[in-house]
Amino acid sequence: MFKPSPYHPRFIQIATCLGFVLVLIDVSVVNVALEALRTAFHADLTGLQWVVNAYALVFAALLLMAGALGDRLGAKRVFMAGFAIFTLASVGCGAASGLPSLIAWRLVQGLGAALLVPNSLSLLRQAFHDDQQRSRAIGWWGAGGGIALAAGPVIGGLLISALGWRSIFLINLPVGLIGLWMTYRYAPASPTQAGRSLxxxxxxxxxxxxxxxxxxxxxxxxxxxxxxxxxxxxxxxxxxxxxxxxxxxxxxxxMLPLALFHDAAVSSATVIGLIVNLVFYGMVFSFSLFFQSVQHRTPQQTGLAFLPMMAILMVMNIIAGRLVSRIGTRWLAVTGLLISAIGYLLMLPALAAQSYLPLVLPMLLAGSGIALTIPTITHATLAAVPNTQAGIASGLLNAARQVGGVIGVAVFGFFVRQGETTLFMHGMHLALYTAVALLLTGAAVGLGGFKRHQQIPSL
Incomplete structure (x- = not known):
């Protein structure tokens, strides 16, 4: 077995990005597989919602404990445990013999994801001591998520067409093993707080x-x-x-110090994170059904249809990581939310055109705005807390985001529950109007909650 090598921040960054990629790729990939799962297991809409939400539920429910566990036992140790659990559960999903079995393994995947995400941010915070380098590292971390969301539908569509739906889970095995090895070899032991209560x-x-x-x-x-x-x-x-x-x-x-909410930046970032994921994951679920059930696209064609919205996430996450220390959290977060709101608003006439091309620009705007917002509120949250609360603060933000995703899939799925095309499209319009209203609400929260000239201070 390899012995751990000296501290190497760039390899730590790659390992944390791989972990975040695994967590998010199983969101976008599963959405592309909805029709394949409906056919394979004769699933109804509620069953498909549970395939998505079982994962997000455990992810959200355990994030706060996972952050506290990382602070108590060391971020490296808990991060590696999350990698191992997620990888094992992915193999279980790929071998599932029925819908209940698949949902059960998705619950275990959620546990692994919960251990991975807050501790990946803690590892980044420990690895990069310079503020500018840390901002860029978190930007690349967010970009890793953007890559997962962008590549997931395309790769998933190709895999489903060539090898079947099981392959979208089994592909996680080599990625998980690589991430585990890199973390073990290059990340130093993390500080622990033995007395931290769970x-x-x-x-x-x-x-x-x-x-x-x-x-x-x-x-x-x-x-x-x-x-x-x-x-x-x-x-x-x-x-x-x-x-x-x-x-x-x-x-x-x-587990959740309520005093965290006394800081306006933390409470505002938490609300905005919930809203952003509610809108994004709710609309991805709805558009997945639209592309496959209404427009009768194949999984591969559905993946390509999502490409503009997903690919822009990667680019804008990197840009946000560079802009946040110059512009400040308030204006970057508000601008991102407004851009995304405009994108979803423009989807209404684009849907009426009944062709794909008019959707491209609205999808680019929607994805760009969200990609500007997420790294910004992540920076604001980490900057507002001391080192000893980095895990719990990142856990709080990501828990709020996952709760938002659960609500989005459930509520927007309810809007589009009708199979008849006219009723389905009425639900799509209602979902889009709701998305715009929520994003405007988020912009108002950011305008009032973040300081006018707030820059990200040295952490």
Whole structure:
């Protein structure tokens, strides 16, 4: 076995990017595979939503604990555990014999993803001490996610056409093994906080709150919002959420320190992160169904259709990493949200044209705006907290983003639940109007929450 080599920040950066790539590629790839999964398992819309949301649910529910666990045991150790779990679960997904089995392995994938993401940011923070270098490293980290989102639909479409849907999960095996090896060999041991509490009561109530909330939103597509089951689940999630806040306010070392929200930058970034993912993942799910069910595109053609929106993410993430220290968080975040809102608004007349070409510019704008926003709010969050809270702060931001993704897939999926084309397109229009309204709300939050001339200070 190789012995760990001396500290090497660039290889650490590559390893963290590979981890983030794995986490996000399984979002974009699964969306391209929706029709293949519907055919293979005779799945209904609710079943397809669970394939997407089972992963996002566990991811969101465990992110805060994963950040605290990294602070307690060391980011390197927890990051490697996440890599190993995610890789193993990907093999399980590829071997699934039915929809319940696939959903179960997607839950395990969510655990691995939760361990990977906040600790990848902690490793970057430890590896790069210079502010400018750190900004660029986080920009490339975000670009890795952009690459995953851009390449995922295209590669996934090619793999599904050539080898079947199972191959989109099995492709994670070599990537995961490479990432594990690079982290083990090049990343130094991370500092630990042996006395850091994991706050299991808070973790359990928080996870149950998200689980009941996700169940209600997802099952509403088949049961309807007036179903006693849905109403009961929503009420239970409210009660559990209230209990979670009560427990965190009284715990001596809470999983989620409520004092974090006293900082306007952290609270604003958290709200914006939720909104951005709600819109983005909700619309990706809706457009995946539109391209495959309404326009009858193959998985490969669907992947190519998403290429403009996804590919621009990579470029704009890198640009954002360079601009954020010059322009400041307030104007870069607000500008990104407004650009994205304009893109989604322009999709309305583009859909009416009933051809693909008019969608290209709106998709570029929508992707560009989101790619400007995510690195900006990530920088703002990490800059607002001390080193000892880097893991929990990044976990909070990414948990909010994943909760947003769960809500987006559930709510926008409800909008487009009807198979008849006219009703489906009515749902698409409603989803787009909702997306624009939410992004404008996010811009207002950023305008009020970030300081006028706030630059990213040295961390």
């Amino acid at each position: 706050d299991m009561p808070g973790q359990m109530t928080g996870a149950l709150t998200l689980a009941t909330f996700t169940f209600a939103l997802t099952q509403a597509s088949s049961l309807g919002w007036q179903s006693p089951v849905i109403v009961g689940a929503l009420l239970l999630s409210i009660l559990l959420g209230s209990l979670f806040i009560w427990l965190e306010a009284r715990h001596p070392s809470p």
